């Protein structure tokens with residue numbers, strides 16, 4: 549779709565629905581949804597070197613180190629399908645990762661178009677994440693993920709706001725309404 553932002557970061561807490569939105573929008577926009585969480589889980593399932601290194605970190609709800617994530621995301625963004633654009637879901641998660649992303653894009657003569665913050669109230673996040681919990685997800689791990697988000701990732705909201713890249717979308721509505729709101733924000737940002 550011409551005239552819309554194409555290099556997009558989706559920012560939101562666990563349970564914000566950003567993964568669902570990334571997949572829906574990728575279809576609508578014809579660009580790949582890149583979920584670093586999915587990539588890491590696939591590595592764990594495949595038993596690769598990377599997977600063996602990160603398995604216990606994922607299970608604990610902690611963050612994989614920035615250097616490892618820089619490799620993962622640099623390789624992925626270098627693939628041909630990400631040339632025209634991408635929706636990043638789950639990266640960056642720290643200020644250092646945001647710097648890495650900016651460096652990777654500058655090296656490719658590109659830049660981010662927009663960062664969409666999918667905003668959902670804390671109480672609703674807890675309700676949603678507990679509701680979709682898998683067998684191996686203890687409530688303690690879920691609360692850990694939320695606190696890791698608050699501490700490490702929430703500061704990215706202010707960081708991208710200062711860069712003039714942030715668009716806030718109300719994530720506390722139906723999937724369709726959130727999609728529409730994001731598409732509207734992408735047009736504004738283009």
Ligand code: AMP
Pocket residue numbers: 562584585586588605606607609610611612613617637638639640641645693
């Ligand atoms: P997600 O599916 O995005 O919730 O990611 C699942 C898990 O993968 C997270 O809880 C982290 O352990 C790890 N992970 C995914 N993306 C990142 C990232 N950008 N930085 C560090 N760890 C990550």
